[in-house]
Amino acid sequence: MTSTPPALSASEARRTVLAAQLLDRPRRPGPVTGRRIRAVLDRLNVVQIDSVNVLARAHYVPLYSRLGPYETAGLDRVWHRAPRDWTEYWAHEASLVPTRLRPALMAVQRRTWMSATELDAALREDLSDRILALLETSRPLTARQVQDRLGDHGRHEGHWGWNWTVVKRVLEDLFASGRIASAGRNAQFERRFFPASRLTPDVGDPDAHAAAVELVRAASRALGVATDASLADYYRIHVTAARAAARELHREGVLEPVGLPGTGGRTVPAWRHVAAVTPRQATGRALVNPFDPLVFHRPRVQDLFGVRYRLGIYTPAARRTRGYYSLLFLLGERLAAQVDLKADRLSGVLLVRGAWWEDPAGLPRGTASGAASPGRARGGTVALDRTADVGHVAGELAAELNELAAWLALGDVVVEPDADGDLTRDVAWALRKLQGF
Numbered sequence: 001m002t003s004t005p006p007a008l009s010a011s012e013a014r015r016t017v018l019a020a021q022l023l024d025r026p027r028r029p030g031p032v033t034g035r036r037i038r039a040v041l042d043r044l045n046v047v048q049i050d051s052v053n054v055l056a057r058a059h060y061v062p063l064y065s066r067l068g069p070y071e072t073a074g075l076d077r078v079w080h081r082a083p084r085d086w087t088e089y090w091a092h093e094a095s096l097v098p099t100r101l102r103p104a105l106m107a108v109q110r111r112t113w114m115s116a117t118e119l120d121a122a123l124r125e126d127l128s129d130r131i132l133a134l135l136e137t138s139r140p141l142t143a144r145q146v147q148d149r150l151g152d153h154g155r156h157e158g159h160w161g162w163n164w165t166v167v168k169r170v171l172e173d174l175f176a177s178g179r180i181a182s183a184g185r186n187a188q189f190e191r192r193f194f195p196a197s198r199l200t201p202d203v204g205d206p207d208a209h210a211a212a213v214e215l216v217r218a219a220s221r222a223l224g225v226a227t228d229a230s231l232a233d234y235y236r237i238h239v240t241a242a243r244a245a246a247r248e249l250h251r252e253g254v255l256e257p258v259g260l261p262g263t264g265g266r267t268v269p270a271w272r273h274v275a276a277v278t279p280r281q282a283t284g285r286a287l288v289n290p291f292d293p294l295v296f297h298r299p300r301v302q303d304l305f306g307v308r309y310r311l312g313i314y315t316p317a318a319r320r321t322r323g324y325y326s327l328l329f330l331l332g333e334r335l336a337a338q339v340d341l342k343a344d345r346l347s348g349v350l351l352v353r354g355a356w357w358e359d360p361a362g363l364p365r366g367t368a369s370g371a372a373s374p375g376r377a378r379g380g381t382v383a384l385d386r387t388a389d390v391g392h393v394a395g396e397l398a399a400e401l402n403e404l405a406a407w408l409a410l411g412d413v414v415v416e417p418d419a420d421g422d423l424t425r426d427v428a429w430a431l432r433k434l435q436g437f
Contacts (some may be wrong), residue, residue, distance in 0.1 A: 005259050007259040008260055008278075010260075010364040011365065013225055013304060015281070015303065016276050016278045017226075018279075018282045019277050019282075020043075020225075021223075021294045022044075022066045023282075023288075024282040027286070032067045035068070037063060040067060041063075047293075048233065049093075049185075055343050055408075056072075056408060058357040059291070060072045061157065061289040061291070061292070062293065064407060065286040065287060065288055065292065068407075069403070074163060076184070078096075079096055079178075084199055086099060087182060088181075091236065092234060093236070098218075101215065102199075103200070103211070104212075107210075108241065117389070118171065123166070131150070131170060132174070132195070135180060135193060140192035140193060142186060143171050144190065147165055150167055150300065151385070172279075175191075181195070209245070212242060215245070216231050216237075216249060217245075218234075218235075219235060220232035220271060221294060223273075224272065224273060225258060225270055225276060227269070228246060229300075230300045255269065255274070256272050257272075258272045262303075268303075275434055281332070284332070285331055285396060287330075294330075295309060305335040305360055307338075310340070311323070311325075312340070322356055323353055323421075326356075329397055334360060336358055337358055337423055339355045339401070340420070348356070349405075350401060350405040350410045351416055352427060354363060354420035355415075356421040357421075357423040360389060363373070391430075394426035397427055397430070398430035399431075401413045402431075415428040
């Protein structure tokens, strides 16, 4: 007879997740050393890269959320210099990942969207050989530099929206297949390529199941507690593969089954990592950008925090409900607000283009079947007085915005006159109070 898995309340699940993501407590003051940067990286096991620079480069912000002000050059050194134990590859989109996970990602990703196989076979083989020979005898090169050395082979006549050159397409295919690797990015955010042999020795073609097990092992440690779907989403592997990997990790004693509260009183099966902890309360405060591992899986955000989160930059303007580039504001165990931000570097200010309060009544407070009712959410007591809660959230958000502006070397935080959102006026008032007006 099988025993019923232990059931977690929604609050317990949130606190477990926040602790696993290193967001459950205030950021530690003091200098951020290379060791502290690596400690965060080693827990997250992935940092998504994106060219979006509305506020700051996407991969810099998750470390700020957990460490506070730090020199971004410290992160650059991790993947731009020896021993290169972190590198760029396809994971949750383009990402920084531990180099040890690259073979596993190659085994399960097998991305072909650059469609180099549609090219003439002889041309593709010739270009591949020439690119490999060039990179073997040169320093790391960008696609543009490779193009300059090999000449113009035209552009693909097809559906490709970015209109890549043929050389660029073959380069990206070689990168996806693992024959070449990334040596980092330059100031223009162009990937710099070099032979994969300079990064890791050839490990052959890893077994797909073994690769999935390795990736789910890393994802489960970073997530603390997660469903099969969330484990699969972390590195964008198939949910069937993630489910089989989780079961094997359960047999190994790495994961234990738990129940999470779902809609209508149902219990949702999930997994908890044996090293995960559930703190008595969550007391952290941070701005979380759209590319943060905490919010990779949007259904998980809604299920755990009761917040519908969408990235406006990929949404037509008429359909945006929370601005163009909104970050989530974590306060305790709540995602208490969303705020649309822009770094106006020319004027030297952090612009608030909108701010929205997230009603704590939407914070899931249910229990899975068989769990003791926790009553009010611990570690972030739900305030029932809207006015008091709005004022508290606005004050904490204003303080966080001031700290963010200082890290970005921006002199002030300015709420735009036509800023949208029901929290905007309160944030503007709180900022004036902090500035002594």
